[in-house]
Amino acid sequence: MKKLVTPAEALHMIEDEVAPLAEELVSFEAAIHRTLSRPVVSPVDLPPFDNSAMDGYAVRARDLAGTTPEWTRRLPVGGIVAAGAVPAQLPEGHCARIMTGAAIPPGADAIVMREDTDELKTSTVFKTSPKAGSFIRTCGSDIGRGETGLPAGALVRSAEWSLLASLEQSEVWVGQKPRVRLIITGDEVTPIGQELEAGAIRDSNSWTLRALASACGAEVAVVRVGDDAEEFKASLSGDCDAIITSGGISMGDYDIVRDVLPTMADIHFYKVAMKPGKPVMFGTLHGDRTPVFALPGNPVSVMVSFELFVRPALLKMQYRYARRRPVVDAVLETPLSSPEDKVEWARALLTQDLQGAATVWSARVDGDQGSGRLSTMTRANALLEIPLGVARLEAGETVRAHLTDCAEIQ
Numbered sequence: 440m441k442k443l444v445t446p447a448e449a450l451h452m453i454e455d456e457v458a459p460l461a462e463e464l465v466s467f468e469a470a471i472h473r474t475l476s477r478p479v480v481s482p483v484d485l486p487p488f489d490n491s492a493m494d495g496y497a498v499r500a501r502d503l504a505g506t507t508p509e510w511t512r513r514l515p516v517g518g519i520v521a522a523g524a525v526p527a528q529l530p531e532g533h534c535a536r537i538m539t540g541a542a543i544p545p546g547a548d549a550i551v552m553r554e555d556t557d558e559l560k561t562s563t564v565f566k567t568s569p570k571a572g573s574f575i576r577t578c579g580s581d582i583g584r585g586e587t588g589l590p591a592g593a594l595v596r597s598a599e600w601s602l603l604a605s606l607e608q609s610e611v612w613v614g615q616k617p618r619v620r621l622i623i624t625g626d627e628v629t630p631i632g633q634e635l636e637a638g639a640i641r642d643s644n645s646w647t648l649r650a651l652a653s654a655c656g657a658e659v660a661v662v663r664v665g666d667d668a669e670e671f672k673a674s675l676s677g678d679c680d681a682i683i684t685s686g687g688i689s690m691g692d693y694d695i696v697r698d699v700l701p702t703m704a705d706i707h708f709y710k711v712a713m714k715p716g717k718p719v720m721f722g723t724l725h726g727d728r729t730p731v732f733a734l735p736g737n738p739v740s741v742m743v744s745f746e747l748f749v750r751p752a753l754l755k756m757q758y759r760y761a762r763r764r765p766v767v768d769a770v771l772e773t774p775l776s777s778p779e780d781k782v783e784w785a786r787a788l789l790t791q792d793l794q795g796a797a798t799v800w801s802a803r804v805d806g807d808q809g810s811g812r813l814s815t816m817t818r819a820n821a822l823l824e825i826p827l828g829v830a831r832l833e834a835g836e837t838v839r840a841h842l843t844d845c846a847e848i849q
Contacts, residue, residue: 445782475611500571505568522540548571617652620683713782719744747784762847776831785804823839
């Protein structure tokens with residue numbers, strides 16, 4: 440077991456131990472918000488035929504050569520082509536009115552927008568000379584038959600779902616949803632709906648972690664063990680893909696996770712040189728090698744630790760190739776102090792300012808960065824990374840900001 444690793448070392452150890460789960464074949468309807476485990480190869484051309492990108496007129500470009508607003512040309516209308524219709528051959532010297540998405544009539548090689556014409560009853564006056572291919576979406580120009588439409592590891596969002604439909608994918612292979620067991624420790628932690636006795640605290644961490652894990656695509660089951668070491672030991676058994684614990688990991692007399700987990704698992708590290716979230720332990724259970732993420736009990740420490748270590752692991756289990764949040768450079772609005780021996784993750788609200796042609800991110804930090812101040816997370820959309828060895832940053836200095844409200848990038 441290695442003690443006091445850096446955040447980067449901790450994440451590297453976790454990703455070395457975590458592997459993708461099994462894959463499963465699901466219906467198209469069930470694929471939304473899932474991660475593809477295999478690439479999707481297109482069985483068709485997209486679009487499937489040459490079609491119009493505009494409402495306008497299908498023409499032969501040579502028939503309008505030299506046309507300008509001053510030197511117009513009039514062509515008889517040889518028909519109307521609606522979307523879904525099979526067009527007839529375009530007669531020589533004629534045009535055909537055409538709608539967006541409609542198939543290009545044989546013989547036509549360009550589209551002229553209606554805005555560039557004057558429409559008469561049986562003919563149309565053209566005021567421009569189109570080039571061959573103008574406003575025509577050619578067959579297979581988006582994705583060709585046999586090409587990869589979506590790679591393995593892609594998250595199926597609305598755009599990907601739409602593309603799967605266009606590629607006629609009634610079923611796709613996806614990574615299984617991780618089954619996460621969430622173990623809440625501490626006799627003082629009281630569920631919602633129960634009377635709060637003197638000295639007790641309301642349970643918020645189970646809801647925090649349930650929401651965070653569910654947002655990663657996991658299925659979550661919650662177990663409460665209080666401060667009972669035997670109950671905690673028993674809760675580690677059973678079929679699941681990952682275990683997350685909350686509390687019981689620091690230096691207190693009743694910190695059962697710290698004492699029991701090393702007897703049940705190979706511990707890869709204990710404590711991370713960061714603030715908040717130093718008392719984090721990561722291990723893999725003896726036997727089935729189930730990963731166990733032992734997180735602190737303070738609410739902000741829980742959220743920061745999950746963001747940095749658990750989220751990427753759960754995404755990797757599902758084959759996700761994009762597991763990192765976007766990072767931008769931000770300018771501090773106020774000074775910020777930090778312990779030199781730790782990486783500090785400061786909660787901040789980022790805003791964008793336009794300065795000339797450039798966009799500048801500004802970071803406003805909540806004054807009290809205590810790990811028990813859960814309300815500060817509700818006023819933040821980023822974590823500022825203050826590196827080891829940096830004790831203070833002044834207003835106007837630039838700092839790396841990890842956006843927490845954005846989708847992951849590769």
